[in-house]
Amino acid sequence: MNLYQKMNVFLANQTVMYMKVHNLHWYVKGHQFFSLHEKFEEIYDQTADIIDDVAERLLSVNEYPVANLKEVLELSTISERYDKDVNGILAVEILIADIEQLIKDSKELAVLAEEADDSVTNDMFIGYTGEYQKLHWMLTSYLK
Numbered sequence: 001m002n003l004y005q006k007m008n009v010f011l012a013n014q015t016v017m018y019m020k021v022h023n024l025h026w027y028v029k030g031h032q033f034f035s036l037h038e039k040f041e042e043i044y045d046q047t048a049d050i051i052d053d054v055a056e057r058l059l060s061v062n063e064y065p066v067a068n069l070k071e072v073l074e075l076s077t078i079s080e081r082y083d084k085d086v087n088g089i090l091a092v093e094i095l096i097a098d099i100e101q102l103i104k105d106s107k108e109l110a111v112l113a114e115e116a117d118d119s120v121t122n123d124m125f126i127g128y129t130g131e132y133q134k135l136h137w138m139l140t141s142y143l144k
């Protein structure tokens with residue numbers, strides 16, 4: 001899989017995450033409701049920005065960003081969540097597992113972009129790696 005194909009998988013995963021974090025925002029239950037409901041909103045807003053940035057980067061290099069849900073679900077490697085209540089701890093654990101995947105993918109994309117001599121995309125995914133590592137630290141701190 002080349003850099004831009006893998007970027008489309010990343011884009012598909014972000015699109016799934018946009019829905020999945022809404023799912024957690026809506027279905028989280030328990031004493032941490034207010035803090036997590038708000039945090040999840042912040043995360044899906046950031047996800048929307050990432051979706052647009054990655055798609056427009058693909059367009060900038062004459063590639064085609066995935067922009068339909070059928071192909072998003074075919075390409076994505078992150079699983080969706082069924083509609084059921086979730087307690088705060090489990091909601092955060094679900095998110096941490098997905099973020100670990102996104103950190104791994106961001107690192108791989110940064111390397112692929114460097115090998116392809118695409119410094120703008122390289123910079124983009126180095127940035128996402130750092131942002132997701134920070135979010136991972138915060139979410140794991142929440143559970144301790």
Ligand SMILES: [Fe+2]
Binds near residue numbers: 025041
């Ligand atoms: Fe809301």
